Amino acid sequence: MVRIIWQNRILSLILFIVLIIFFSCQSDKKLLNNPSSQKPETEFVNNLMERMTLEEKIGQLNLYTAGGDVTGPTMNGNYIAKVKAGRVGAVFNALSVSFNKELQRMAVEETRLGIPLLFGYDVIHGYRTIFPIPLAESCSWNLELMEKTAALAAEEAASAGINWTFSPMLDISRDPRWGRVAEGSGEDPFLCSMIARTRVKGYQGEDPESPQTILACVKHFAAYGAPVAGRDYATVDMSERMFRDVYLPPYQAAIEAGASTVMTAFNEFDGVPATANSYLLDSILRKEWGFDGFVVTDFNSIKELNNHGFSENDEMAAILSLNAGVDMDMQSDIYAANLMNLVKSNRIEEKKIDEAVRRILIMKYRLGLFRDPYLYLDEEREKATIYSNKILNHALASALESIVLLRNENYGGGKILPLSKGIKNLAIIGPMGKNKLDMLGCWHAAGDERKVTNLFEGIQEQVSQLNILYSLGCDFEGEDISGFSHAVKTAQQADVVILAMGENDAQNGEAASRSQIGFPGVQSRLIAEIRKTGKPTVLLVMAGRPIILNDEEQQIPAIINTWHLGTQGGRAIAQVLFGDYNPSGKLTMTIPRNEGQIPVFYSQKNTGRPYNPKDRFTTKYLDIPNEPLFPFGFGLSYTQFDYSSLQLSDSIISPQEELVVKVMVRNSGKISGEEVVQLYVRDLVGSVTRPIKELKGFRKILLEPGEIRWVSFTLKSDDLRFYNREMKFVAEPGAFMVYAGTNSAECLSAKFNLIP
Ligand code: BGC
Numbered sequence: 001m002v003r004i005i006w007q008n009r010i011l012s013l014i015l016f017i018v019l020i021i022f023f024s025c026q027s028d029k030k031l032l033n034n035p036s037s038q039k040p041e042t043e044f045v046n047n048l049m050e051r052m053t054l055e056e057k058i059g060q061l062n063l064y065t066a067g068g069d070v071t072g073p074t075m076n077g078n079y080i081a082k083v084k085a086g087r088v089g090a091v092f093n094a095l096s097v098s099f100n101k102e103l104q105r106m107a108v109e110e111t112r113l114g115i116p117l118l119f120g121y122d123v124i125h126g127y128r129t130i131f132p133i134p135l136a137e138s139c140s141w142n143l144e145l146m147e148k149t150a151a152l153a154a155e156e157a158a159s160a161g162i163n164w165t166f167s168p169m170l171d172i173s174r175d176p177r178w179g180r181v182a183e184g185s186g187e188d189p190f191l192c193s194m195i196a197r198t199r200v201k202g203y204q205g206e207d208p209e210s211p212q213t214i215l216a217c218v219k220h221f222a223a224y225g226a227p228v229a230g231r232d233y234a235t236v237d238m239s240e241r242m243f244r245d246v247y248l249p250p251y252q253a254a255i256e257a258g259a260s261t262v263m264t265a266f267n268e269f270d271g272v273p274a275t276a277n278s279y280l281l282d283s284i285l286r287k288e289w290g291f292d293g294f295v296v297t298d299f300n301s302i303k304e305l306n307n308h309g310f311s312e313n314d315e316m317a318a319i320l321s322l323n324a325g326v327d328m329d330m331q332s333d334i335y336a337a338n339l340m341n342l343v344k345s346n347r348i349e350e351k352k353i354d355e356a357v358r359r360i361l362i363m364k365y366r367l368g369l370f371r372d373p374y375l376y377l378d379e380e381r382e383k384a385t386i387y388s389n390k391i392l393n394h395a396l397a398s399a400l401e402s403i404v405l406l407r408n409e410n411y412g413g414g415k416i417l418p419l420s421k422g423i424k425n426l427a428i429i430g431p432m433g434k435n436k437l438d439m440l441g442c443w444h445a446a447g448d449e450r451k452v453t454n455l456f457e458g459i460q461e462q463v464s465q466l467n468i469l470y471s472l473g474c475d476f477e478g479e480d481i482s483g484f485s486h487a488v489k490t491a492q493q494a495d496v497v498i499l500a501m502g503e504n505d506a507q508n509g510e511a512a513s514r515s516q517i518g519f520p521g522v523q524s525r526l527i528a529e530i531r532k533t534g535k536p537t538v539l540l541v542m543a544g545r546p547i548i549l550n551d552e553e554q555q556i557p558a559i560i561n562t563w564h565l566g567t568q569g570g571r572a573i574a575q576v577l578f579g580d581y582n583p584s585g586k587l588t589m590t591i592p593r594n595e596g597q598i599p600v601f602y603s604q605k606n607t608g609r610p611y612n613p614k615d616r617f618t619t620k621y622l623d624i625p626n627e628p629l630f631p632f633g634f635g636l637s638y639t640q641f642d643y644s645s646l647q648l649s650d651s652i653i654s655p656q657e658e659l660v661v662k663v664m665v666r667n668s669g670k671i672s673g674e675e676v677v678q679l680y681v682r683d684l685v686g687s688v689t690r691p692i693k694e695l696k697g698f699r700k701i702l703l704e705p706g707e708i709r710w711v712s713f714t715l716k717s718d719d720l721r722f723y724n725r726e727m728k729f730v731a732e733p734g735a736f737m738v739y740a741g742t743n744s745a746e747c748l749s750a751k752f753n754l755i756p
Contacts (some may be wrong), residue, residue, distance in 0.1 A: 431501070438476070667707050
């Protein structure tokens with residue numbers, strides 16, 4: 001009897017479960033069939049795509065330039081006819097509200113479906129107000145500051161009708177011969193990843209529909225910063241391990257932060273050009289990382305597949321790129337010219353085109369352009385925003401924090417810097433002294449040199465009673481030394497000489513690799529002549545890359561790496577020279593002793609024969625030490641910071657536990673100052689070898705004279721992960737060193753163990 005009751009109960013339970021499954025399937029089907037369950041953006045875009053012809057779809061996949069960058073856009077190009085015919089998805093280098101409004105009007109009012117255009121531009125370090133080059137700003141180690149820079153650059157650009165920047169550039173580089181180091185954030189994957197997140201957040205903000213934010217574009221995907229021999233566009237070839245450990249993390253961080261678009265790189269990677277590399281664009285970007293934005297090529301790079309020897313002709317180039325995951329063709333016109341025929345002849349699936357169009361239209365939807373195509377096009381906002389005080393003030397703050405003091409020796413009674421405002425005669429000598437244009441640095445967007453405060457003006461403004469003498473001395477290039485004698489005479493009349501030397505804006509950046517990276521032209525010869533006067537001298541290194549200093553230049557008692565600081569550069573340098581701002585920048589790229597040390601970076605491996613200058617048969621040079629001239633993380637202050645008492649919360653941690661690392665920092669000088677406290681780790685034994693130091697944390701702190709602060713960091717086992725022998729991203733139990741200090745070479749150390 002009991003058994004029968006149980007059997008009945010079990011049967012009714014089974015029936016009940018079957019019914020539930022049946023009804024829930026029905027309701028799932030309903031959901032799938034009901035478009036209102038889709039995200040509004042998907043529903044909108046699907047509806048729109050149903051009405052689009054194949055030709056119109058292909059039209060969305062093209063990005064054309066509106067002409068030169070700094071000279072201004074043009075309405076004469078062939079692209080105008082294409083916009084009117086609905087054959088363009090986006091235009092770049094189109095600047096100003098009035099100009100872009102007319103283009104948008106053509107797209108919206110003169111085409112059948114009225115799909116609005118995207119407006120892209122290289123807002124790399126500012127739109128009109130130019131901030132320090134990204135490499136310089138990375139030396140601030142101030143993430144909040146960098147986020148604000150990106151947000152203000154976005155606000156200014158957006159006010160002029162731009163809604164998409166080709167930034168941030170996240171190519172790690174350890175080769176300062178490569179000119180584009182100026183656009184990146186240096187050599188370290190940890191720091192670059194933090195900066196990547198920060199800049200994406202800054203550009204894109206919280207609300208894509210806000211007319212003050214713009215889409216970010218992560219570039220150049222991938223590993224563009226490691227061209228062989230430092231030559232731009234050259235081949236990149238590295239191990240998968242190196243790629244994943246060092247080069248990939250910043251791009252991934254940016255995607256995790258929500259970057260909307262990605263630009264392919266010019267280079268090949270493991271034999272396959274990045275623009276047709278499905279491993280990069282599909283396996284890693286979309287499948288591993290879940291990227292749902294769109295991919296644009298770099299300038300003409302679909303066409304360049306032919307030069308790479310990867311495609312036979314344009315048709316093949318189009319097939320390879322589209323199938324690899326490239327959605328938008330920048331400027332090569334190959335999609336426009338070939339996709340139609342390729343679909344008709346069944347050599348490309350229309351589905352692939354649909355996927356690309358959908359991704360592009362979704363971004364337009366997210367920006368709010370379907371709601372209001374003129375959202376970004378407001379003349380009043382443009383007038384109120386461009387060069388507004390808010391933006392200019394921040395450009396000054398950013399320039400101040402970007403400056404790195406490399407050397408400051410005793411001279412006479414004390415340190416040579418800061419200079420006394422009581423000096424009577426100051427000489428400024430060198431091609432950067434009164435220069436405005438080159439202060440802006442490479443990729444200076446629509447920056448206007450007339451708005452730049454140059455070094456001469458900056459000093460004049462800072463110390464009004466000073467008699468400032470000036471001599472150009474020489475140019476950035478060429479052999480002309482006719483200005484030397486005037487420069488020497490000028491120096492002789494001065495109490496202090498400022499040497500304003502460096503690179504012009506074209507001597508770094510794209511297509512600006514240099515095999516020798518000392519001061520170009522005859523600048524070093526000029527420096528040598530001025531040194532002979534015996535005058536107290538300050539050398540300003542004003543360049544877009546680490547500059548190698550010759551033996552004599554290294555002896556100059558004060559050396560400041562100012563980089564290219566943008567619109568407010570002269571003011572910032574003047575404040576540092578005269579002590580109104582205490583420099584706090586720290587190098588994010590190692591400065592080598594000479595080119596032979598390149599590639600140069602702090603996080604080297606120990607090797608089987610670790611460096612020992614006294615033992616010939618260790619990893620070393622015969623002619624120079626292994627140590628660079630200035631290590632990663634290095635930068636002086638006008639005050640002094642002392643480190644002591646490195647303490648760990650435990651000497652053993654399990655994977656679930658956290659290790660608290662504390663170090664005491666004291667400002668033992670006489671003025672307040674900011675210090676970037678750095679934390680490094682070394683995994684002593686691994687299933688694959690690990691670098692001798694890896695940055696794992698940093699804090700920028702302000703200390704008053706005499707003030708002591710405990711600075712603490714928390715390390716988790718997740719922070720100790722790397723790609724193990726099986727290419728799994730794991731932390732391996734074992735012994736670790738932890739280092740805390742003022743730069744990568746000067747640290748206190750302690751040891752701990754991670755247990756399984
Ligand atoms: C550069 C990109 C840039 C593009 C558009 C290319 O030459 O490599 O970084 O975004 O031009 O101006």
